[in-house]
Amino acid sequence: MNGPQDLGGQMGFGPVAPEKREPLFHADWEKRALGMTIAAGAMGHWNIDESRHARESLHPADYYSSTYYEIWIKALEVLLARHGFVSPQELGDGRTLAPGTTPKRVLAPENVSAVLAKGGPCGRSVAGEARFKVGDRIRTRNFNPETHTRLPRYARGKFGVIEAVRGGFVFPDTNAHGGGENPQYVYTVVFSAPELWGDEADATLTVSIDAWESYLEPA
Amino acid sequence: MPHDHDDHHHHDNELDPMAARVRALETILTEKGLIDPAAIDAIVDTYETKVGPRNGARVVAKAWSNPDYADWLKRDATAAIADLGYTGRQGEHMQVVFNTPDTHNLVVCTLCSCYPWSVLGLPPVWYKSPPYRSRAVIDPRGVLAEFDLILPETTKIRVWDSTAELRYLVVPMRPEGTDGLSEEQLADLVTRDSMIGTGLPLIPEPA
Numbered sequence: 001m002n003g004p005q006d007l008g009g010q011m012g013f014g015p016v017a018p019e020k021r022e023p024l025f026h027a028d029w030e031k032r033a034l035g036m037t038i039a040a041g042a043m044g045h046w047n048i049d050e051s052r053h054a055r056e057s058l059h060p061a062d063y064y065s066s067t068y069y070e071i072w073i074k075a076l077e078v079l080l081a082r083h084g085f086v087s088p089q090e091l092g093d094g095r096t097l098a099p100g101t102t103p104k105r106v107l108a109p110e111n112v113s114a115v116l117a118k119g120g121p122c123g124r125s126v127a128g129e130a131r132f133k134v135g136d137r138i139r140t141r142n143f144n145p146e147t148h149t150r151l152p153r154y155a156r157g158k159f160g161v162i163e164a165v166r167g168g169f170v171f172p173d174t175n176a177h178g179g180g181e182n183p184q185y186v187y188t189v190v191f192s193a194p195e196l197w198g199d200e201a202d203a204t205l206t207v208s209i210d211a212w213e214s215y216l217e218p219a
Numbered sequence: 220m221p222h223d224h225d226d227h228h229h230h231d232n233e234l235d236p237m238a239a240r241v242r243a244l245e246t247i248l249t250e251k252g253l254i255d256p257a258a259i260d261a262i263v264d265t266y267e268t269k270v271g272p273r274n275g276a277r278v279v280a281k282a283w284s285n286p287d288y289a290d291w292l293k294r295d296a297t298a299a300i301a302d303l304g305y306t307g308r309q310g311e312h313m314q315v316v317f318n319t320p321d322t323h324n325l326v327v328c329t330l331c332s333c334y335p336w337s338v339l340g341l342p343p344v345w346y347k348s349p350p351y352r353s354r355a356v357i358d359p360r361g362v363l364a365e366f367d368l369i370l371p372e373t374t375k376i377r378v379w380d381s382t383a384e385l386r387y388l389v390v391p392m393r394p395e396g397t398d399g400l401s402e403e404q405l406a407d408l409v410t411r412d413s414m415i416g417t418g419l420p421l422i423p424e425p426a
Contacts, residue, residue: 008329008356008380013349016365018417022343024267029241034266034341035259036245038308043253052331068332068347073241086247094243096250103253112261116270119308119337122384150382152329154356166312169384186383197357204375207356210383 001146004063005056008154009197026067033069037076042107042115045083048122049176053148054078124183126168131213132187136162139219140189140211148176151215155207158195159219163208164188171212184213271340274305275388276409278338279420280402282315283393293317296388300338310337310386316379317390318416323374324389325363325416327355328381335386339411346415356380366417389416397423 007013025031041051054075056063063071080086084101107115132138142157143149150172166186174182190208193201248254278300282289291299296313300306313335316324328334329352334342345351354362359376363369370376379387391413397405400423412418 005330007349007352010349010353013353016345016348016350016354016362018343018345018366018412022345024341026344027235027238029235029238031263032241032245032259035262036241036248036254038262039254039258040248055331064349068344070237073237073244077244080248085251085253086244090247091244094239094247096247100251106253106255107258109255109257109261112258113265115308116262116265117307119306119311121311123312150330152380152382154329155380166383166385169312186385188385193357201357202360202376204373205359205378206375207378207380209380210385212383 001053001056001148002144002153003056004058004060005052006153008152030069033073033076037072038116039107040076040080040085042105043085043103044105045085045101045103046079047170047175048120049148049170049172050178051075051079052172053176054082056148122170124168124170124181126183126185130165130185130187132162132165132185132216132218134162134164137219138162138187138189138216141215141217145173147173149173151211152209154196155189155191155209155211158191160189160191160195162187163190166210169212171214173212173214186210186212187216189216266336266341270305270307270336272338272409272411272414273406274303274340275335275338275411275414276406277303277402278305278315278388279390279409279414280405282317282390283397283405284402289317289390292390300388305337307337309333310335312385313338313388314385315388315390316377318392320392321375323370323376323416324387325355325359325376325378326381326387326389327352327378329353329356330380330382333381333386335388337386338388339414343411363417366412368418389414391418391420394420394422 055071077091081088090097140156140158168183169186170181171184174180188208189211190206193205249256282292292315296315300313318324332342332347356378359378408421410418413420
């Protein structure tokens with residue numbers, strides 16, 4: 001979706017302003033936000049793509065005025081309500097009113113280290129040959145789905161070159177919406193800065209994205 | 220690793236709306252048996268004390284010291300990094316990119332906050348924020364200048380936008396004057412930002 005998350009090339013946000021000696025967390029609630037997001041995800045009722053889509057579906061004014069852990073918490077509330085674990089009234093009141101969905105599993109403290117060490121690999125085998133090979137010239141598709149996609153706007157309808165074939169991966173555009181993993185080959189695609197940003201762009205700059213096969217057409 | 224600091228940042232009281240909101244949510248989820256607060260403690264402890272940029276620094280130091288290891292990183296970064304014991308969440312599919320005299324690499328996630336947790340830990344706020352995410356792909360030299368990193372005009376810049384599940388670690392160039400240093404001493408020179416591409420390694424103190 002053309003949401004607030006799709007930031008590449010936008011202007012007006014000001015300087016980066018890296019913080020000297022930045023603390024790992026800026027408030028205790030951020031620790032709980034991190035842990036709750038991971039622990040609730042470990043129940044197994046939604047995947048990372050649905051999580052990302054919940055975050056980018058926040059209203060743009062809300063997204064841009066929230067810190068990243070605030071974005072996580074707001075999206076987590078959406079996911080918990082969508083899957084029947086908490087009701088909007090419970091979220092509004094801040095207290096438990098009724099039982100909800102029974103979780104598939106609950107993350108136990110003794111399993112945390114194994115779960116984090118395992119992660120959630122998204123590599124999958126794909127039937128058939130990769131459509132493109134290293135060195136092929138491609139053009140990215142120009143589409144504007146209202147649903148989740150990982151092809152940023154700045155790289156749509158652009159000519160680029162396949163630099164690497166990365167193997168098969170879960171396709172987020174369907175997986176975010178309960179449409180299944182439908183794995184596809186992923187490629188690292190390189191663009192020149194003038195192709196992305198016009199003739200005045202820095203000629204010493206190249207930018208790559210990692211693109212699923214269906215984002216690409218031969219050029 | 221920076222984890223001796225947030226004693227000074229206690230905003231977790233009833234006057235802070237986010238703190239109250241998060242506490243209420245944790246209470247509800249705990250009452251419903253959906254989460255165990257001790258599991259949250261264990262998650263936080265992992266990223267405060269075990270998983271951070273020191274991991275990545277050891278990868279870089281080994282790559283500088285051992286050409287065979289550097290080759291392994293180029294061929295199969297996930298396996299080579301796992302060999303040092305660094306695996307898991309947001310490091311399942313690793314790629315390592317090497318700075319050269321000609322090319323400087325810079326990593327960004329324009330679409331969210333993708334970051335190689337297994338080797339760098341949790342991302343800093345600036346990495347997740349709109350100024351960096353918007354400008355890294357269109358004005359990387361301007362962004363680098365804000366980190367006091369001015370590259371020669373002839374140096375090529377390659378920006379890696381982490382739009383899929385590959386996670387990128389930059390191996391900066393080994394500083395001059397480090398020939399006699401051990402891997403452990405080299406790792407002390409490797410900053411987090413140098414592994415994102417927004418910085419360079421430290422220069423060793425003259426002996």
